[in-house]
Amino acid sequence: MDISILFATRNRAAQLEQTLASYRALDMQGLEWELLIVDNASTDATADVIERMRDHLPIVCSTFHGVGKNRALNEMLPQLRGSLVVFTDDDVLPEPDCIRAYIDAAQRWSDDVVFGARIEPRFPAGTPDWMQSPDFEFSTTAFARYQPAAQEGPVRRHPYGPSFAVRRSAFEGMCFNEQLGPQSGSYAMGGEADFLRRLHAKGHRYIYVPQARVAHVVRPEQVHADWLLARANKKGRGQVYLPSNKKKRRIRLAGAPLKLWLAVSRSWLRYRLATLRANERERLQKGIAYQLRLGELQQRLKDYSSTA
Structure with a gap:
């Protein structure tokens, strides 16, 4: 065939x-x-x-x-x-x-x-x-x-x-x-x-x-902010399984790199500030950046808890 x-x-x-x-x-x-x-x-x-x-x-x-x-x-x-x-x-x-x-x-x-x-x-x-x-x-x-x-x-x-x-x-x-x-x-x-x-x-x-x-x-529904932010979170979860992320050795806290914890905190702050004064596009972009990092953190914590 x-x-x-x-x-x-x-x-x-x-x-x-x-x-x-x-x-x-x-x-x-x-x-x-x-x-x-x-x-x-x-x-x-x-x-x-x-x-x-x-x-x-x-x-x-x-x-x-x-x-x-x-x-x-x-x-x-x-x-x-x-x-x-x-x-x-x-x-x-x-x-x-x-x-x-x-x-x-x-x-x-x-x-x-x-x-x-x-x-x-x-x-x-x-x-x-x-x-x-x-x-x-x-x-x-x-x-x-x-x-x-x-x-x-x-x-x-x-x-x-x-x-x-x-x-x-x-x-x-x-x-x-x-x-x-x-x-x-x-x-x-x-x-x-x-x-x-x-x-x-x-x-x-x-x-x-x-x-x-x-x-x-x-x-x-796929052009609304809620769906796009959820999509970014899922993308971040998938980043955990990239070969480049599996090989790197880093200082970790509860299974997640310390640098990732800091990146989540910084991106959350930028997103919160954007919700106060930015236009729709900038708010969404800051929210996507935050959800990408948050999703990776959540997946790492999930995988760590399942093996602990």
Whole structure:
């Protein structure tokens, strides 16, 4: 089989219907492919949407009743049959030539195994212009904007979760880290990043494919301060598991570096001052900086208490 496309979904029936409609427009002529969907125990009309689309798409559906996106994906990994596997999400709309662009790039870069699409956020009406701008420094983490270069080729930054492709032969025996990624409550982000970094550690490069284009649908709540601050906290929790953070030896207090305790205190003070006199953008930026550090501290304390 040429292509497997895999994503998990949970209680987003309306968005899923829009996403699957975009798959019907894909240029897949002459390709043998499958669309694997993991229904992560949805309680809405997700199952009905999938059933309606079975007549139009080569859907392979599985229901996972456990907690966590990465656990759900791991359940489906052994069933993949495509030589090239595209990992994506239920709120990502591929352009009609997206998969064809991946295949063409995989042929051009025959010695490489990891390929990343161009990801453009699709914002809801009323989103401030400054938040939609690529200059908004949290844009990549918040909205998964991925445009690391002007041309196709190797890049230093790993692809992002909304769309990347990997040769199946390169990750046989691997799985996603189930400590990371969406699950109940607050969690550490970075499941896809961890997966890709492990491939990179094996000597595989990241190939950016700007012709493989997708739109990442941003929900209205995702442009509000509360959601963005929570997102920053999850990002900070995921920073704990970066290889660079694991290797450093530092003076620690309750399992967390003393420098981190000080950084949390300083960023909290800056945030509090910003809430008194700064504009909306500056308040949010100071809040994001605080939550990034706070999230890392909270995760370190959690990991320390579980091993103490």
